Amino acid sequence: MALAIIRRAFTSLLVIIGALVLVFFILYMLPGDPVLAMLEGVSASPEAVQNLRHQLGLDRPLGVQFAYYFWDMIRGDFGNSLVNGDPVLPKIWDQLPATVALTAASSIVSIVLGVVLGVLSAVHHNRFIDIIARIVSLFGISTPTFWSGILLILIFSVQLHWFPAMGSDGFSTLVLPALALGFVTSGFIVRMVRNSMLDVIQEQFIVTLRSKGLPERIIMYRHALRNALIPAITMVGVQIGELLAGAVVIETVFSRQGVGRLLADAITAKDLPVVQGIILFTAVMYVLVNLLVDISYSAIDPRVRRSA
DSSP: OHHHHHHHHHHHHHHHHHHHHHHHHHHHTSSSOHHHHHTTTSOOOHHHHHHHHHHTTTTSOHHHHHHHHHHHHHTTOOOBOTTTOOBHHHHHHHHHHHHHHHHHHHHHHHHHHHHHHHHHHHHTTTSHHHHHHHHHHHHHHHSOHHHHHHHHIIIIIIISOOSOSSOOSSSHHHHHHHHHHHHHHHHHHHHHHHHHHHHHHTSHHHHHHHHTTOOHHHIIIIIIHHHHHHHHHHHHHHHHHHHHHHHHHHHHHTTOOSHHHHHHHHHHTTOHHHHHHHHHHHHHHHHHHHHHHHHHHHHHOHHHHHHO
16 A cells, blocks of 8 residues: 555655646747846836846856756745746745635536435436436536636625625635535536446445345445445546636736736736746645545545555
């Protein structure tokens, strides 16, 4: 078991290094000059432009730039903003709690709604509950995040006045963004849990348990559900990436603080160090979440623990 965790951690480290390389070279190949973007609207001589480029190290060969970049990332130095000169990493840390709260609340909504509807849909296969669950799943998958956010604002803020439409202060401002983001991602979990449960129900051990006279509720919720959770947990790990990406839209729609809104503002201002730092930081978070998901398999399914 410990060896399996070490192997997965080593693989995750390789993925993080690959993400670091991709972030550098993709942003390097983007059109435009970051120095000219910094000096936009400012009259600067060619000598001043060249001096600024030298200060930022942009006149070095590409390989040298990447070596410095790689070393800085290892040391946790994400550089300074091109807009105001502030260090990038503290800016991310300042906005991180709001994004973590949004992602955690959205994950709870997504998992609870997805697992409950998925199980009910499988248990009541081809019945009214199954039809309703599949409609909700299809609606969640097909709904753009910004549209669901605007719809919730119109209903619960403008019409009913139950929750504030904007801001990031307190629990009340978290409800609508979490519902908007969690509902969109729950549709995939509904389908995954439903299909996995239907497959497990057909297994021989379920037939054996029924022949022994075990109550159907115990068979479904103690035995079938536990065996059906592995694919669902995998989907949850994937959906964390969707939630982090959706936070960019949701934090903008609801005017919330957070890493997503910081990224949107940095893209608008062409602040490449901030964009690089946020993308890399998000990639690390995504890899760590999926590593935890891989480790949790053994706790849920003894077969995985024995094979490891």
